[in-house]
Amino acid sequence: MSTKHSTRSQRNPFTKRREPLHFLLWLGIGGSVLIFSILIIIYTLREEGPTWQLTTLPGVFWLSTLAVTLSSVTLHEANRAFQTEEFALYRTGMACTFFLGILFAILQVTGWVVLKQEGLIMRNNPAVGFVYLLSGLHLLHILGGLYFLGKCFREALINKTYVDAFVYSVNPPNRLKLKLITTYWHFVDVLWLALFLFLLFQTA
Secondary structure, three states: OHHHHHHHHHHHHOOOOOHHHHHHHHHHHHHHHHHHHHHHHHHHHHOOOOHHHHHOOHHHHHHHHHEEEEEEEHHHHHHHHHHHHHEEEEHHHHHHHHHHHHHHHHHHHHHHHHHHHHOOOOOOOHHHHHHHHHHHHHHHHHHHHHHHHHHHHHHHHHOOOOOHHHHHHHHHHHHHHHHHHHHHHHHHHHHHHHHHHHHOOOOO
């Protein structure tokens, strides 16, 4: 009887033990989604204002969107290589992901520069202010992800030999670390795609 009860408890998604860091990550993701949802609602409610003038997004934002999308692909491939013990490919995938993330950040800042050069600043047009706000807040998420991606990339470079890389790969904390950063990075990728499409359709 107790064995059956124990088995049912393990199968119950509400009673089974969860990894605390993973839970905290998803809690943070939920908080970020809530913040951006509130900002989008405010954006929608303010569209009827007299000083509200929609503007076309700079073309460089298309390039940044491509960069962050490719970074998710390279991180996926890095994970696959990590699981199959193809450590050279894993290092390459992490390098590509890290540098594509940096490229995304540079392109976002370049987009702000283009907006400023066109005379589109926050105090003259609230619509442009929301472009700065949404993309800037998202960029903070990217910078946080880049910090942890950089740490994983550095550790991948340190453990170059097959033996060192294998020992590193079977260590549960290291596997968890990669899983967490992968989940987070895919989230910020999807988040930017959603924000970009929202802003794009607003100016269409």
